[in-house]
Amino acid sequence: MKKTTLLLSIILILLAVQLVLSxxxxxxxxxxxxxxxxxxxxxxxxxxxxxxxxxxxxxxxxxxxxxxxxxxxxxxxxxxxxxxxxxxxxxxxxxxxxxxxxxxxxxxxxxxxxxxxxxxxxxxxxxxxxxxxxxxxxxxxxxxxxxxxxxxxxxxxxxxxxxxxxxxxxxxxxxxxxxxxxxxxxxxxxxxxxxxxxxxxxxxxxxxxxxxxxDEVLNVPESDFDRSVRIYPNPVTDVIHIYNPLGHDIARISIYDMIGNRVSELTPLSNDTYFPVNRNGLNSGLYLIAIQHENGSVSTRKLVLK
Structure with missing residues (x-):
């Protein structure tokens, strides 16, 4: 009886841990x-x-x-x-x-x-x-x-x-x-x-x-994903350079204007360490660039186009 109770307790704990992690x-x-x-x-x-x-x-x-x-x-x-x-x-x-x-x-x-x-x-x-x-x-x-x-x-x-x-x-x-x-x-x-x-x-x-x-997804440590992916230069005149030194699996890169319209999107090879994004005629101003991980996490940054 004690063994059965202990086994049930372990199962419940594992289920609770799985729920939290999910x-x-x-x-x-x-x-x-x-x-x-x-x-x-x-x-x-x-x-x-x-x-x-x-x-x-x-x-x-x-x-x-x-x-x-x-x-x-x-x-x-x-x-x-x-x-x-x-x-x-x-x-x-x-x-x-x-x-x-x-x-x-x-x-x-x-x-x-x-x-x-x-x-x-x-x-x-x-x-x-x-x-x-x-x-x-x-x-x-x-x-x-x-x-x-x-x-x-x-x-x-x-x-x-x-x-x-x-x-x-x-x-x-x-x-x-x-x-x-x-x-x-x-x-x-x-x-x-x-x-x-x-x-x-x-x-x-x-x-x-x-x-x-x-602003950020919290199930991926910021130091591992959000901080490691870099955007330069910012402000930018022509080409936006995105550096992904840890080879995160990036699903897509989207650029939004400040009223929420998606004005540009790029689907890179998922684990590229570097990829350029051309501004493609976008007007000067303030934008948001959203870099989406394959697991659904999104790193969002403000982007200034000269």
């Missing part, structure tokens, strides 16, 4: 930048601003909000009041149930229609790769922007290096009203969350955009 972690920066303006979104109120950008990273066992579903009390409070208390409680409950792993919150600056909020140094686990965010369009009846269950992993299970997604306004379905005001009757009955694209006072233009930037 996890991948990545560090991200999320930035919401508003483009809220009177041309596309109606006459703005004098006190136009955004509530804190709040949300969570989670798995697919939980959906905090989604078009076509009724808003929770937490999302209703964010959309109507810019209050995060109940939404924070909902996220904490999901964390306790093992369906989410962290609460996210960032303040907008300046306090204005045109503003931005940045969530920096966010460590994301492959066990909780989905991103949900929300922020009130303030003042308003129950309007908000956000993303729901956005996967930071691509279909191959690799961390997405850089994504820019347009943001549009949603109605929480909890309060009536078509103008920028907070004194409105409750929706009776409450209706599902829906998009306000092409509904007064909005047209079909975005009200902002979310930039998702991969």
């Amino acid at each position: 996890q991948s972690m990545a560090r991200y920066t999320f930035t919401f930048t508003s483009t809220w303006n009177s041309t596309d979104h109606g006459t703005l109120p004098g006190s136009a601003h955004w509530s804190d950008l709040v949300g969570a990273t989670h798995n697919n066992n939980i959906t905090f909000w989604e078009p076509g579903q009724l808003a929770t009390q937490g999302i209703e409070d964010v959309a109507e009041l810019g209050s995060n208390t109940n939404f924070n409680s909902e996220v904490n409950t999901a964390i306790g149930n093992g369906d989410a792993d962290q609460w996210l919150q960032a303040t907008f600056s300046p306090f204005a229609a045109i503003s931005s909020a940045t969530l920096s140094n966010i460590i994301v686990s492959s066990d909780f790769p989905l991103l949900t965010l929300a922020s009130m369009v303030a003042p308003s009846p129950d309007w908000f922007v956000g993303v729901s269950g956005f996967s930071l992993l691509d279909t191959g299970g690799n961390w997405k290096p850089m994504v820019t997604t347009d943001m549009f306004v949603y109605d929480a379905g909890t309060e009536d009203g078509t103008t920028y005001s907070t004194s409105n009757p409750d929706s009776n009955p409450q209706v599902d969350i829906f998009s306000r694209v092409n509904m007064t006072p909005f047209n079909d233009q975005r009200i902002g955009y979310l930039t998702i930037m991969l």
Whole structure:
């Protein structure tokens, strides 16, 4: 009996170690930048601003909000009041149930229609790769922007290096009203969350955009991969030289502009120690270069083209 118990304990320990080793972690920066303006979104109120950008990273066992579903009390409070208390409680409950792993919150600056909020140094686990965010369009009846269950992993299970997604306004379905005001009757009955694209006072233009930037993948030691791969010169005039002295298996090299468009891609021989990348007519400016390892790890650097 003791031998059986010991054997089971060893098996459980080995399974736990295997689980830990199979996890991948990545560090991200999320930035919401508003483009809220009177041309596309109606006459703005004098006190136009955004509530804190709040949300969570989670798995697919939980959906905090989604078009076509009724808003929770937490999302209703964010959309109507810019209050995060109940939404924070909902996220904490999901964390306790093992369906989410962290609460996210960032303040907008300046306090204005045109503003931005940045969530920096966010460590994301492959066990909780989905991103949900929300922020009130303030003042308003129950309007908000956000993303729901956005996967930071691509279909191959690799961390997405850089994504820019347009943001549009949603109605929480909890309060009536078509103008920028907070004194409105409750929706009776409450209706599902829906998009306000092409509904007064909005047209079909975005009200902002979310930039998702991969800073580093943490399952490969930085000293072994990230630090060993070198890019020179930087700033660069013509050819970008990439030096891979340890012969890492590099799957691809991608260059992105600062709004997330991939403007160049190279697939080198996987373990080449040196390869040049021609700028191919790219305009002068700031770019991101993402060097992807065969195992999915990505080293991202800023690149200046003269």
